[in-house]
Amino acid sequence: MKKPAAPAALGFAPSDHDHDDCVRAALQAAEAICRERGQRLTALRRQVLELVWSNHRPVGAYALLDRLQQVSGRAAAPTVYRALDFLQGLGLVHRLASLNAYAGCVRPGEAHTGQFLICTSCQALAELNDPAVAGAIAGSAEATGFSVGHSTVEISGLCPDCRSGVRS
Amino acid sequence: MKKPAAPAALGFAPSDHDHDDCVRAALQAAEAICRERGQRLTALRRQVLELVWSNHRPVGAYALLDRLQQVSGRAAAPTVYRALDFLQGLGLVHRLASLNAYAGCVRPGEAHTGQFLICTSCQALAELNDPAVAGAIAGSAEATGFSVGHSTVEISGLCPDCRSGVRS
């Protein structure tokens, strides 16, 4: 029997998790949020979100574009970027500045600034939301008189599996 | 009388600081580090470092290229990127992923992972090196079994001056 969905909320998704559940959960959350805020989750946007969620790795916009063209015919760069902007605006997708790539948000709807762990070996991504990190940053920044807007916290290194050699 | 050099090591550089001292200090540190490590601080690399240090704001590679062409004739993109790579390799310059831009390191030579405060209003940049932040990140990451390599911590918001209206 498979494990329950959205295990990535705290750390890395186990390799045996049922990823379909992750996708379903992400799409349902997206629908709920759009309904709530009077936004339209069009077929295209839904498609892009689904592609972003095809695994727990960041995806580049042009990789997304390739896949989109395979699935649903014609599309060009602005198509993807517009969908990503829309999804980011609703907090459904994050942009990873250090990779120029995108990933599904594991806590859609909740206002938050995630911290991201990026495996340099297998590209696995974990989104953390550790108040201690956010607090340390806020404290340090505000000690200098700086008022914090948006935080980019992206840590590269080795995920547990790659570290221990389960995947090398 | 002007204030002493390198005031930016902790927070934002005061607007009345003697910036020539910052540049001098950066160049001297660069020379020392290159000598120590048997690397060559060529005229070109020195020039690029000086341009990066022309103020306490991040600079894009192509802006740097423009200035370089004005100062020293012919140059192309790879010229700038190679010099930046060299300087980054020695820890003299940081790349800011969230801006695709570069800035002089205020603590050259010391191994460290800086945290950056970026003013969205005046583009002022402060480099922090707060062990509490680094520690919180390391703790949070290692709790998931992740082994930390490089950290990208870039916070955008309002610097003290812009916040208080000294600069609007």
Added chain:
DNA sequence: TTATATTATGTTATATTGTTGCAAAATCAA
């Protein structure tokens, strides 16, 4: 329901950032 306004998408072109590959020049070491 139709007319109108708004929003979303298609399309083409272009801007911005960064890299590759190879040749020429400068520097270093013997």
Added chain:
DNA sequence: TTGATTTTGCAACAATATAACATAATATAA
């Protein structure tokens, strides 16, 4: 000085992202 190594010049190109404008789809109001 010779030969090896490193640095720079140069040309082309790759990857990421945006602008501008036309068309299509959807929502809203009469």
